[in-house]
Ligand SMILES: Cc1ncc(C[n+]2csc(CCOP(=O)(O)OP(=O)(O)O)c2C)c(N)n1
Ligand code: SF4
């Protein structure tokens with residue numbers, strides 16, 4: 322077996338959320354990833370975000386492809402639905418599941434190989450269709466599971482552990498998502514939980530395609546000098562555009578910033594994002610400006626992080642397609658088969 326089940330015992334003093342659940346209730350099996358792998362920190366941030374939001378675990382559907390990153394849904398939310406799909410095919414499985422049942426919260430976890438190489442077409446179409454889900458790319462610049470080949474997100478000029486230099490231009494997942502029409506686009510770093518947890522909460526509350534590109538160093542194959550996805554490189558070149566506070570709709574705002582420094586955004590479900598501006602002039606409502614900001618800083622070797630773009634008033638795929646609200650598995654035979662007369666009317670309307 323490649324997994325170890327965690328003991329179910331909880332310490333009696335562990336704090337509980339409004340559902341009476343502790344963080345332990347949001348964990349999964351014991352991780353089999355390398356000690357220090359960034360992906361484990363992202364799993365911990367997902368656990369923290371879902372616990373703080375008091376999400377009922379059975380309302381979440383976790384989806385992934387293939388890779389060390391795609392293994393991680395086994396290590397969090399052990400009481401949620403899960404589907405570990407084929408390499409690069411998570412987006413189509415997520416789209417189908419979402420269309421069949423809009424009542425679940427969809428959380429996709431993928432890797433840079435899974436989403437930027439074999440799954441690039443699927444990734445692009447999920448973003449442009451506005452599938453209502455949180456899509457996390459655990460981005461380490463390599464194929465970790467298959468022993469460290471450069472992935473399509475490896476920066477040109479970065480060096481492999483053996484010294485080979487990558488000559489190919491990188492695919493930047495946040496720029497791609499912005500170009501494809503994603504409506505919540507953020508980048509973070511697995512080593513910055515204070516930034517990552519509220520970004521995950523905001524993505525879960527957002528209606529539409531939410532992309533989180535999380536730089537997540539691979540300690541086995543891509544954490545050396547010369548790599549631009551190492552812990553040291555990202556810490557030294559991290560350029561955060563803002564800091565996010567996420568407030569569920571019930572919670573009062575605690576004013577701790579001067580006016581002018583803060584942008585407040587209300588999401589579809591009534592929860593609010595408060596963005597403390599760090600980069601002068603960065604407007605998270607301006608898609609083109611976000612692309613310019615990311616690319617001009619990237620050219621200087623900087624890793625721009627934070628909530629880069631959000632459109633809170635967007636429609637999702639269900640609204641585009643006018644689908645029924647009821648999950649398909651709850652529709653009755655009479656609803657699914659409206660009868661011969663109705664079918665004849667539809668056929669007549671097509672002639
Ligand atoms: C169709 C197919 N092609 C190739 C592979 C081999 N393979 C498994 S995982 C992987 C890359 C994973 O890289 P990434 O998504 O970045 O995940 P990481 O391990 O780095 O987290 C590849 C090429 C496969 N499993 N299936
Ligand atoms: S090989 Fe890399 S990506 Fe895979 S578990 Fe180890 S450190 Fe993480």
Ligand SMILES: [Mg+2]
Nearest residue numbers: 432433463465
């Ligand atoms: Mg990878």
